[in-house]
Amino acid sequence: MVTYDHYLEEPGNLDVEYFSTFATQRGGNDFHSYWLEFEYGAKAWWTTEFYLDGQTTFGDSSLFTGFRWENRFRLLQFEHFVNPVLYVEYEQINGADKILKEIEGHDIEDDTAEANAIARQDTDHELEFKLLLSKSFKGWNVALNPLFTKNFSPSEPWEFGYAVGASRPLALKASPRLCNFCRENFIAGVEMYGGLGDAESPGLHDTSHYLAPAVAWNLPSGWTVRVSPGFGLNDNSHRLLLRWGLSYEFVGFGDALKRLFGDRQ
Amino acid sequence: MKAPRVARFSLALYLVALALHHVPLVADEGRAATEYNDVDSEQPAVFAKIPEKARTCANPLVNDPDAVAAGKKLFVQHCAECHGQEGRGAPKAPSLRSGPIRTATPGMLFWILSNGVVRSGMPVWSKLPEPQRWQVVSYIKSLSPLTFEGQAKAVKKDSAAKNATDH
Numbered sequence: 001m002v003t004y005d006h007y008l009e010e011p012g013n014l015d016v017e018y019f020s021t022f023a024t025q026r027g028g029n030d031f032h033s034y035w036l037e038f039e040y041g042a043k044a045w046w047t048t049e050f051y052l053d054g055q056t057t058f059g060d061s062s063l064f065t066g067f068r069w070e071n072r073f074r075l076l077q078f079e080h081f082v083n084p085v086l087y088v089e090y091e092q093i094n095g096a097d098k099i100l101k102e103i104e105g106h107d108i109e110d111d112t113a114e115a116n117a118i119a120r121q122d123t124d125h126e127l128e129f130k131l132l133l134s135k136s137f138k139g140w141n142v143a144l145n146p147l148f149t150k151n152f153s154p155s156e157p158w159e160f161g162y163a164v165g166a167s168r169p170l171a172l173k174a175s176p177r178l179c180n181f182c183r184e185n186f187i188a189g190v191e192m193y194g195g196l197g198d199a200e201s202p203g204l205h206d207t208s209h210y211l212a213p214a215v216a217w218n219l220p221s222g223w224t225v226r227v228s229p230g231f232g233l234n235d236n237s238h239r240l241l242l243r244w245g246l247s248y249e250f251v252g253f254g255d256a257l258k259r260l261f262g263d264r265q
Numbered sequence: 266m267k268a269p270r271v272a273r274f275s276l277a278l279y280l281v282a283l284a285l286h287h288v289p290l291v292a293d294e295g296r297a298a299t300e301y302n303d304v305d306s307e308q309p310a311v312f313a314k315i316p317e318k319a320r321t322c323a324n325p326l327v328n329d330p331d332a333v334a335a336g337k338k339l340f341v342q343h344c345a346e347c348h349g350q351e352g353r354g355a356p357k358a359p360s361l362r363s364g365p366i367r368t369a370t371p372g373m374l375f376w377i378l379s380n381g382v383v384r385s386g387m388p389v390w391s392k393l394p395e396p397q398r399w400q401v402v403s404y405i406k407s408l409s410p411l412t413f414e415g416q417a418k419a420v421k422k423d424s425a426a427k428n429a430t431d432h
Contacts, residue, residue, distance in 0.1 A: 005319040176334035
């Protein structure tokens with residue numbers, strides 16, 4: 001849900017996802033934040049994604065909070081012991097954004113307690129870099145994502161964070177029949193993510209961390225359901241981050257577009 | 266002051282992405298597909314990259330009665346969009362029933378499936394667990410099985426190509 005492996009979207013395919021995070025909030029109202037994501041496989045070595053974020057804070061209001069443009073580039077041609085992918089994301093989101101797509105710097109629960117009317121007045125322009133390191137072995141995938149974020153404001157320091165996860169399909173062999181409930185369609189895993197401070201005060205003080213089991217269900221029809229309850233590991237963390245997503249993959253979307261615009265290749 | 270700078274940055278990033286999208290890093294996808302489609306062509310360049318150990322790797326599911334059917338299911342889900350429903354090839358990807366793919370050993374197909382041919386547009390499929398990749402290999406090999414004589418020729422051709430690469 002938060003940790004990325006090194007696999008990219010297949011070229012020409014478009015994956016559209018509705019993703020949602022429900023969070024408990026001490027010192028404020030619980031909230032439900034969400035995004036609509038468009039993920040496109042531009043090349044076998046390049047996936048580009050566009051996100052539209054929003055949130056509803058119970059007892060407060062609902063609002064659009066901004067957008068993100070994410071790109072992932074495969075760095076090596078073939079598979080290696082560890083496979084690196086470069087992740088670059090531009091974010092233009094306001095202070096009321098609560099999707100918590102990643103935890104970075106000194107992000108803590110208090111940051112999301114502010115009323116929407118006040119929080120939305122700040123707009124952040126950020127550039128985020130991750131090195132996605134991942135390896136698949138005997139059905140398991142293990143991934144580590146160190147994270148580096150820079151707000152465009154010169155006074156803001158670089159912020160750091162991490163995500164680490166492992167996952168495995170419930171069955172390694174595919175069943176010969178088409179089925180929704182075959183074990184190979186389910187992937188279970190666990191991940192841990194959190195902040196590591198910033199360039200001015202690196203370390204674990206005033207940071208939040210989460211541990212989250214996750215399950216994904218891939219249906220042969222192209223639909224995928226993902227669910228992950230995340231549990232805060234210290235007093236700075238939300239007690240619960242319940243994340244879930246529903247996505248559909250449009251296979252051959254790029255070719256359909258080309259045909260639509262007259263490319264007869 | 267902040268907004269125009271961000272707009273300029275976004276525009277620059279967009280232009281870089283657009284350029285990358287239209288100028289592939291290394292190879293031309295269309296050309297690669299044509300090379301593969303040619304029945305009489307030499308082995309694709311990627312074959313030379315396959316390590317010896319991988320070439321001789323045997324399919325552990327060769328006696329599994331369900332392997333071909335399961336492989337077909339996986340093929341339709343993940344491969345047919347580019348290689349065609351029956352593996353006969355399409356503008357984006359080569360036929361799997363003829364030419365060097367037909368004569369490749371199961372180990373070579375498994376290696377290509379696991380590593381992809383990223384420069385030519387074929388994704389890495391190591392996200393499928395190993396047994397599922399072998400199931401796909403079982404299906405591909407069932408599409409147009411070689412006779413004993415054909416197998417002997419294929420092994421000879423593969424050895425010759427490997428020797429030529431080594432020297």
